[in-house]
Amino acid sequence: MLAEQTPSLTPGRDNIVIDCDINQLFYGTFKAVRDTQIPIVKNSITAFIGPSGCGKSTVLRCLNRMNDLVRGFRFDGHVRYRGRDIYDPNVDPVSVRRYIGMVFQQPNPFGMSIFNNVAFGLRLNNYKGNKAEKVESALRRAALWDEVKDKLNKSGLSLSGGQQQRLCIARAIATEPEVLLMDEPCSALDPVATRRIEELMVELKQQYTIAIVTHNLQQAARVADKTGFLYVDTTQGGRTGYLVEFGDTKQLFDSPKEKHTQQYISGEFG
Amino acid sequence: MARVPQQSGEVPQVQDPFEGVDLENLERSLMRPRTLFDLIMSGLVTLMTVLALIPLFSVVWMLVVRGGQRLSLEALTSAPPAALEEGGGFGNALIGTLVMVGIAGLISIPTGVLTGIYLSQAEPDEKAASAIRFAAKVLTGFPSILAGVFAYGSVVLLTGGFSAVAGSIALSILMLPTIVLTSEEALRMVPPKVRDAAIGMGATPTQTVWMILVPAAAPGVLTGVMLAIARAAGETAPLLFTALFSNYWLAGNGSVELMQPTASLAVLIYNFAGVPFDNQVELAWAAALVLVLMVLVTNLVGQALSPRRVH
Numbered sequence: 001m002l003a004e005q006t007p008s009l010t011p012g013r014d015n016i017v018i019d020c021d022i023n024q025l026f027y028g029t030f031k032a033v034r035d036t037q038i039p040i041v042k043n044s045i046t047a048f049i050g051p052s053g054c055g056k057s058t059v060l061r062c063l064n065r066m067n068d069l070v071r072g073f074r075f076d077g078h079v080r081y082r083g084r085d086i087y088d089p090n091v092d093p094v095s096v097r098r099y100i101g102m103v104f105q106q107p108n109p110f111g112m113s114i115f116n117n118v119a120f121g122l123r124l125n126n127y128k129g130n131k132a133e134k135v136e137s138a139l140r141r142a143a144l145w146d147e148v149k150d151k152l153n154k155s156g157l158s159l160s161g162g163q164q165q166r167l168c169i170a171r172a173i174a175t176e177p178e179v180l181l182m183d184e185p186c187s188a189l190d191p192v193a194t195r196r197i198e199e200l201m202v203e204l205k206q207q208y209t210i211a212i213v214t215h216n217l218q219q220a221a222r223v224a225d226k227t228g229f230l231y232v233d234t235t236q237g238g239r240t241g242y243l244v245e246f247g248d249t250k251q252l253f254d255s256p257k258e259k260h261t262q263q264y265i266s267g268e269f270g
Numbered sequence: 271m272a273r274v275p276q277q278s279g280e281v282p283q284v285q286d287p288f289e290g291v292d293l294e295n296l297e298r299s300l301m302r303p304r305t306l307f308d309l310i311m312s313g314l315v316t317l318m319t320v321l322a323l324i325p326l327f328s329v330v331w332m333l334v335v336r337g338g339q340r341l342s343l344e345a346l347t348s349a350p351p352a353a354l355e356e357g358g359g360f361g362n363a364l365i366g367t368l369v370m371v372g373i374a375g376l377i378s379i380p381t382g383v384l385t386g387i388y389l390s391q392a393e394p395d396e397k398a399a400s401a402i403r404f405a406a407k408v409l410t411g412f413p414s415i416l417a418g419v420f421a422y423g424s425v426v427l428l429t430g431g432f433s434a435v436a437g438s439i440a441l442s443i444l445m446l447p448t449i450v451l452t453s454e455e456a457l458r459m460v461p462p463k464v465r466d467a468a469i470g471m472g473a474t475p476t477q478t479v480w481m482i483l484v485p486a487a488a489p490g491v492l493t494g495v496m497l498a499i500a501r502a503a504g505e506t507a508p509l510l511f512t513a514l515f516s517n518y519w520l521a522g523n524g525s526v527e528l529m530q531p532t533a534s535l536a537v538l539i540y541n542f543a544g545v546p547f548d549n550q551v552e553l554a555w556a557a558a559l560v561l562v563l564m565v566l567v568t569n570l571v572g573q574a575l576s577p578r579r580v581h
Contacts, residue, residue, distance in 0.1 A: 064470070066466070066469070066470060069466075069469065071393065071394075094472055094473070094474050095472065096472075097469065097470060097471065097472035098471075098472035101470065101471065101472075102470035102471075104463060104466060104467065104470065106463050108461075108463040108464055108466065108467040109467075110464060110467065110468075110482060110486075111464075111485075111486055112485075120468075120471060120481070121471050121472065123481070124471060124472060124473050124477055124481075125472075168467070171467075171471065172470075172471070175471070175472070
């Protein structure tokens, strides 16, 4: 059945970088997510939207096995990165995260210099080449270079919130991951810094594939190519999230197929 | 909501908005019971604080006055005098204390910090971790003389004599729990988002611990180490059974005699304070002053290192 379903979701199968199919996902006995299939296309931005507690962050964290850190996490389904199931027992989650990087909700630079923050991934991988070059390039791509080039030895924590988040983006892209997962990257930022990060995301998709979770519907509408709407199902006693609708952002916002989507987007609940 | 019009004939009364507010309540007055109570309690707290500080300052005062008289380069660098001899000092005991605390640190700091790391990273329901944590907490309140008895039974009897090594092992038992518990605490204080960031970057658990968590927790860990050192330096009981005392230098004839009875400041004070010779009693005071200063400095260093700011 899967074999029949997958092609229908994947126009131009080769462009799918991550093929995520979650049957069921548990934290202990709590069923957090069910029936969610999201194909993530190369060099595009895919947004996950939905009300709080619908499991959109959980789905995102599945994509680079960050959920492995959560106690009682169990997963039924598959996440294929370039055709390889990253939940295969032979796959090392640490290596997965080197290809699929992550930017978190709270800016979380390390308490070390700006330079060392960006060079952290290079140090992890024992990079022998020119670190300064890589750091500069990552900071330029994260649109932070001009603001920090004179104070690379200052602590990353001395920057403003928006700068810290761009520093985290620079840190994530310094090791050239293929995919960048962003978990509500702007929710701790003011509108100016938010706009800055959004512009950055649109630039970055030339080189990277981005998946983003956002509370902000306008943000999804502004930056995302594809959008998935997740909703909470309370009918079976629990609070289980599931994918209601997935499609091109424009189609999902202008002419949603599902009633729930339409209601959520028009602000009738949420 | 629309106002319902007043019934005709009824005149709407304008209320004074400040009616019932008695401005005299703003005045300070001792007649009000809670004000009086507050004053008495404040006075009591101040009094008790002063009372608690009296013993502390009188001890420091006595030490400075009586120990200060005899404190000299000679006292710091000479071996202890014989019974009726004049002069002499406690140089060998100073070295003995430094060496034994040093060896105790070499044993307990790596063990303690690594255990602290393990405890901080263990799952909450891990049985071994809870057992270790419990044991460390019990050991914190462990009577220090028992550490001496243990080292006596396990080291002195086995090696056939009192020694600096036996003393160090007794001291390390006392240092270990403090280091374990403060290291765990310091590592736990590192915010989870920092750990997430490292793991999200593709760091292995080992890389996360050594490149991110330990550097971030280092000031807290060092504070614990300093506290443990300060405690060990002042201990007497565990050394009585283990290192005993010696009138001679630890290093003689070009070799360091770690397997011989070894002097320490604490035991020297214990020995000399009780003898009827003025010279020895004076030296005990001076040694006490030196010991207190060492502990004080160690504590101050620990304080200065203690974490003021986390991420």
